[in-house]
Amino acid sequence: MTLQLTVPPAVDSPRLSGLPVAIIGAGPVGLAAAAALLERGQRVVVFEAGPGAGHAMRGWAHTRFFSPWEYVLDAAAVRLLDRHGWEPPQAGKNPSGAEFLRQYLLPLAQTPELAAVIGYNSPVLAVSKEGMDRTRSVGRSLAPYVLQVSAPDGVRSVRARAVIDASGTYGQPNSLLSSGLPVLDELAAEHILPALPDVLGQDRAAFVGKHIVVVGAGHSAANTLLKLANLVRANDGTRVTWVVRSRRPSRVYGSAADELAARGKLGTELRALVRGGVITLVDSLEIDEARWVGGTREGQGRSELPGQLELQGRRRGEPLTLTADLAIAATGFRPDLGLLSELRLAMDQVVEAPRALAGLIDPHLHSCGTVEPHGVAELAHPDANLFIAGMKSYGRAPTFLLLTGYEQVRSIADELAGEHAAARAVHLVLPATGVCSTESDGGCCA
Structure with a gap:
């Protein structure tokens, strides 16, 4: 059956005359x-x-x-x-x-x-x-x-x-929880950053020497991961784990047939970082809960005793917990x-x-x-x-x-x-990615 697309008829009313x-x-x-x-x-x-x-x-x-x-x-x-x-x-x-x-x-x-x-x-x-x-x-x-x-x-x-x-x-960023619901633990939420932080600029100090988990399989995640890789290669103790819900991050890896060269290069470089062990990929992970463990807030400020962000979830039917200092929700x-x-x-x-x-x-x-x-x-x-x-x-x-x-x-x-x-009479010609998949990865592009 062909979907018939219609537009409500235009209305010419004295009440509308002259309005912007x-x-x-x-x-x-x-x-x-x-x-x-x-x-x-x-x-x-x-x-x-x-x-x-x-x-x-x-x-x-x-x-x-x-x-x-x-x-x-x-x-x-x-x-x-x-x-x-x-x-x-x-x-x-x-x-x-x-x-x-x-x-x-x-x-x-x-x-x-x-x-x-x-x-x-x-x-x-x-x-x-x-x-x-x-x-x-x-x-x-x-x-x-x-x-x-x-x-x-x-x-x-x-x-x-x-x-x-x-x-x-x-x-309005999406949650990193697979349910789509917000993280309830306030201390945990404070250690989950939105997409596209300025990793190599004004936000750099927040990441140096930390274990960072990046959640998401879109181009926003890829941009952030490539920048974090620079900190890892500096041997300053920075570690990066990349979490995706899909079985493989095919869309962000891209294809040699991508008609946007920079988009294709983004995926090629990211794939090489994963294969080289600079970034640890954890696929097929559904995160169910985020908690801050082992630390407490002092007073009304952000001063805290040492603790860690704990991401609890399921990977291929088995429970899995990741611990980190920070997470970045590049989840669209x-x-x-x-x-x-x-x-x-x-x-x-x-x-x-x-x-x-x-x-x-x-x-x-x-x-x-x-x-x-x-x-x-x-x-x-x-x-x-x-x-x-x-x-x-x-x-x-x-x-x-x-x-x-x-x-x-x-x-x-x-x-x-x-x-x-x-x-x-609409005309739209977009540069193709060269990648086709029926598997949603829940990501976002920058």
């Missing part, structure tokens, strides 16, 4: 959406929770993309930048997060067109339909959206004719859908992605590194003119690439501008 499209998040996909809409003569307002554009990226700014510049720039955004004399970066070079911010995203946010519509320190707390919760149907399609936006002077309500949620997932991220709870969403129950998109990206079904072209049809929800785009549209699925998000918002912008045929 509200974009949640001033990251690369959110700003690409704003640039595309402005190019089509649409009114836009952008809300960013942080103090500047791309604020979430600052947490991993030391990490280098495995995509070169030509795969991380949006066409509409580049056209906007070009009008203001922007000097494009060198093609073929893989930027770090910091370089991406400095040379592209911040200049984009500072263009007069975008600077006039972005509100910083303005987290969106909730979105609904004006005058009705999700249970009300009469007149629903004619009602504008209303966003509750936090600001320094209090919470205000903003009306919009459409909403694009491009707020990402970086602030999940979307925060709470702010959309009063809206009518069509979401997949497993991946937490838009239902029509989920089958294209579910790592249990599809992990070849290529994604079918998709746009407004796959991203639509029962509430018309509501879209989740960018990394958040992938829910819990890994391997999101910026090109995917850029084509998503290009399609959405055409739809909201009334160019319905153009919105459905």
Whole structure:
């Protein structure tokens, strides 16, 4: 049976006339959406929770993309930048997060067109339909959206004719427990770090001479493992154990056929470190519990008596316990859908992605590194003119690439501008990994 993809019909209501499209998040996909809409003569307002554009990226700014510049720039955004004399970066070079911010995203946010519509320190707390919760149907399609936006002077309500949620997932990391539940032991939780710490930079002292367990089988884990290997080779007592739930980390090891050279090199180097004994791989391990043993906290600070992090789990049906000084949970991220709870969403129950998109990206079904072209049809929800785009549209699925998000918002912008045929003419060609597997490894790519 062929799945028929439909989009709720566009509504032209006096209550919507003159209202802007509200974009949640001033990251690369959110700003690409704003640039595309402005190019089509649409009114836009952008809300960013942080103090500047791309604020979430600052947490991993030391990490280098495995995509070169030509795969991380949006066409509409580049056209906007070009009008203001922007000097494009060198093609073929893989930027770090910091370089991406400095040379592209911040200049984009500072263009007069975008600077006039972005509100910083303005987290969106909730979105609904004006005058009705999700249970009300009469007149629903004619009602504008209303966003509750936090600001320094209090919470205000903003009306919009459409909403694009491009707020990402970086602030909602998955647990390292196989259950997905948070670690309850407070001392243990303090010794479990989020993905992509600055191992060779400002966080280096936390890792030198320690035993570190890295949990996860995606490219975020690989990036961290390669950097930790530098400490191991320095013979300073640092030890690294890599834990994955799958039988083998095939996806992160990659293939010689990978069309992104840096991504392929990442896996090749990691495989060599495991074979050479620099990194100890423990596969097929399901972690059930994390505890801090042999130590206590003194007073209200972080001063502690010596202890160890204990990770208890099961490997191929047998109990297994690992002890370490620190763990890094490079286990991917999940979307925060709470702010959309009063809206009518069509979401997949497993991946937490838009239902029509989920089958294209579910790592249990599809992990070849290529994604079918998709746009407004796959991203639509029962509430018309509501879209989740960018990394958040992938829910819990890994391997999101910026090109995917850029084509998503290009399609959405055409739809909201009334160019319905153009919105459905989607084109997406992604660099293939050369690896196909039906085994999910629960990782995330940087």
